[in-house]
Structure formats: structure tokens, C-alpha cells
Amino acid sequence: MEHQEPVRDVLQELQDLLFETDVRTSTRALGYLGTLIVREPRVKEAVNRLIALWKEPARRWLYLRVLCVASGVPVGFVAAWREVGPEPVDAQGAFYFIASIFGPIALPFVLSLQVANPRSRDKWRRPSRSLNPYDFRDPLQYVHLGAFETLAMGCGALLAVPFRGFSAASLAIGLTLFRVSIWVGIHLCMVIFWKKMEDE
DSSP states (O other), rough: TTHHHHHHHHHHHHHHHOOOOHHHHHHHHHHHSSSOOOHHHHHHHHHHHHHHHHHHHHHHHHHHHHHHHHHHHHHHHHHHHHHHHOOSSHHHHHHHHHHHHHHIIIHHHHHHHHTTOOTTTTSSEEEOTSSSSTTTHHHHHHHHHHHHHHHHHHHHHHHHHHHHTHHHHHHHHHHHHHHHHHHHHHHHHHHGGGGGGGOO
């Protein structure tokens, strides 16, 4: 959060420069005689909206999450198009099995290490769209984002089914199972590490 104030100051200064009404100040700041005439009111509106957006961290993190999740769709489509998923039946079965048990087994183990990490937050917050997903002191936020990214990748792979057939469907099913297992793992971790969770 240390970077917010300087950026906010720069944006405010930009607005002052663009929409300065005093002739002397405009001349000194812009380096020419006369005032700056703004022909596009939408520019001012955009700057105001940008400043307002920066003042609302919750909305900023929501937009970031939406962007990250949306980027998972083309990634899943390209992966399915290149037939990344396993083709032999045995390999597909193993893929489905690992994807199904990863969340409930691996996730509690990994997060148990974070419980003892002194750099972790004293209290973890429940996953929320309005929180910073890259705050590694609060690991559930990143895992929560990863679950939705995986689901988006599964949707992208599903879009490739008409072109790649069963191999794309196999990848889509595996990614969906992986997403569900992560979701189960998140809720399991909130139960196991209930003392670490922040009160609602």
C-alpha cells in the first residue's frame, strides 16, 4: 500500500495541469503562453474516474481478479488445441484421480507450513473478491483466485471440443475436477485452521 499515495498525487497533479484555469500557473507549468483549453471533457471524466478507482482498493482487486480469470479462457483453449491433455485411458484416469484429490490432501499440507510462517498474517481472512489476491501473507486469497482461473481454463478447453474432440474434453474435465478439489480444499483448510481464521 506504500505506492498508493505517490501515484494518487501524480494523478491529481495531472488533473491540475490539464484543467488549470489560472493563466500564470498554466503558462509556468506547460511552458507556453495562454491557458490550456480542454476540447474533450471525456478526458477529465476519465482522470476523475481513475482517481476514484484508485481510492477504492476493493474495486481495484475485483477488476484484477476478473482480468486474471478471463485470461484463463484463452490459455485453456490453446492448451486443448495443442492436445496437452493425456490421451491413453490409464493416463486420463490417473489425471482425473490426481486432480480430484489434490485440493483436500495437498492444500492443507501446504497451508500448514504457512501457519508456522512468521511472515504470515496473524489472522487469515476468508476468501473474498475485494481483497488482494497476491498478498502472500494471506494465502487463501491466492488459492481462491487460482481456483477460478482453473475453472476458466476448463471453460476454454471446453470451447475447443468441437475442434479437438475427446482430448479437449478430457482436459476440460480434468481442470474442472481440479477446480472443485481446490474449492473443497479451501473450505477444509478453513475448518482445520479455524484458530487462524479471522472472525466474521
